[in-house]
Structure formats: C-alpha cells, structure tokens
Amino acid sequence: MDTLFGILSVPTFWKILLFIHFALAVALLATVTLQTAAALMPARRAAGPFIDRFRPVPAVSYATLIVILYVLQALMGAWIYIKYRTYVRIPMEGFRHWWTVGSFEFKEHVVTMGLALLPAYWYFWQQPSEEHASIRRWVTFFLAFTVWYSFVVGHVANDFRGVGS
C-alpha cells in the first residue's frame, strides 16, 4: 500500500475505489433490473422491429453474474465504508443531515438481507421448477429493490462528499 500511495495521493485512491464501486453498481443495476422485468413481465409475443434486432438473452443466464457482482459490490462497499465512517459521516452529522445518515445506516441492513438471499436466489435460477416459480420471482424482485435502494442512497451520500462533489 505504501508503494501505491507513493504514486497516488490518498484521496485519489479512495476516489478511484468509489468510481469502481459506482461502475460495478451500474452493471449490477442493469442486470438485476432486466432480470426482474423478465421474471415479473415475461414477453409472451415476438418483440417489435426495433427490439428484434437484438439477440435475446434468457433471464436464467443473468443469475450467476448477478451473484458475482452483488458479492463484489458488497466487498467493495465494506471497504469504502471505512472511509465513509470517518471522512463522510462525521461531517454529515455535523451538518445535521440526519435523513441521509439514517438512510445510509438502513442501507447496511438492506445489503445484508440481500446477501442472505443470494444462495437461495442462485439455486432457484439454476434449478428452475414450477414449484419455486413464485418465490424465484419475488426473491429476484427483493434483490432488485436492495440494489436500487443502495444505489440511490449511495449516490446521495456521494453527492455530500465523494467523486465530483
């Protein structure tokens, strides 16, 4: 780490990490949203001419990618959380941004609940059966909620003190 900090300043290092966290979040958001849409509103007819030009991708194939991205994001978030706790949250409390602090605290819990469901989510998509069709759909929806909530709250916290703020 000392060699790295010889090349980069400490704030730049954390900003790069935060940007990677953001880029991974966008990828996760896109995949989980597409899969949730496919699970909740399956296309029953052939799509129109514009969409026809794109290769169809089965919702099943997203599951492993989503699990990998979710775990990576949780680990990245856990790392950046160290900086948030000392560098962001303390001034946030000083400025009395209680809603932002509370929403970010809730994000910890939301992400943990999402992590808890990941093995079952992965299993339901790898072993698709009619018996689990409903729970598969709603677990996917719940995961999408955790990703969207974390993205929005993380973005608000970043606006307070982060990349480009």
Place this chain on the structure above:
Amino acid sequence: MTQTLDLDERTSRLAARAAAAPASGSTAANASKFETFAITFGIALVILYTICERWNWPLFTYHPAIDRWDFLRQPGQPEDGPPMFWYGWVVLSGMGAFVLGLLATRVSVGWLQRATVFCCVLAALWPICFALAGIIDERASFNAEFLRSVWVDGIPALAGAAAVSSLVSAQWARRLWTGWLLIMPIGGLAILGYSLNTYFTR
C-alpha cells in the same frame, strides 16, 4: 436494450429437460441438499443478523481512525474515533447461519420445516410481545415494569411459537418454508428500520 425470453417457457423447457435426462441419484441428492442449505442459510442469516444488530453482538469491533481490531464489542476511548460494529454483526450471523444451514442438511425435511415455523414465529412474536408489554406498562394503573424484561416477554412468545408449530399441518409447513425467505427479511427490515427512527424524527 435486450429482449428477454419468456421465463415460464424457459423454465418449463429446462424442467422438462432435467426430467428427461437420466440424472444420477447423487446429483439430485446434492441439489436437494443445496436447496435445504440455501433456504435455511437465508432465513437464519436474516434472523441472526437482526438479533446481533439489536443486541449489539459483534464478533469483533473495528476502529477505523486508529486501524485497530478488537474481539467482541469494544467501544473504545472517545479519542480512538467511532467504532464500527457492522462487520462483526455480519461475520457472526454469517457463521451462525452457515453452521445452521449445514446442520439442516442432516435432519429430515419434515422436521426441518416444522422447526423453521417454530423459529420464524418465535422471531416474529418476541418483538410483538415486547412492544405490547411496553404499551401495557405505559397504560396500566399498576406497576407493570416487570413486563419490560425481554425474558418475561419471551415466555408468551415461546408458548405461541410452540402452539403454532405443533398445530400447523405438514403441508402448510412445506408451503410456508420458502415463503419465510421473503417474510423474514421484510420483517427484519421493519424492525431495523424502526430502530433508526431517531434519525428521521429529529
């Protein structure tokens, strides 16, 4: 934009393929064991995490300002900066859920599903009893402070959970089993979200 295939058609095709293929017994047994592990792990992690957070039971504490790790809960000195407990809650509840998930693969499915009903109903009834005890203590004309003990509130919760788990039919226990995967996180988030109300009411 990407077009997605019809999920129902896709899943029924895969299910039909799986049924047609001469799957070995050990593969099917492994899939079934993983299903048991995954569902139990999910439910257990949610309950254990909520308990660890509410009772503040981290496996370790991290002090980011001085880069120091302490075993269990160690708030430290004010000059050490803010302590972080979240890592400790996640690791402790994750380890507990992992062990419970492994144990679940070694018991009969019927027994496991009934035990899950007991644990989930207990996890739901206990905070309800605690909240009701608080209301009774506030409004009662007699001294009902003893009701505020979490152990006293556990008695009706335990009795209720035992009654429900013994009365529920095996068919309902089986139907509910995967449903707990959604019910418990939503309930857990409701409890944890309520605990943060001081941030939203200042």
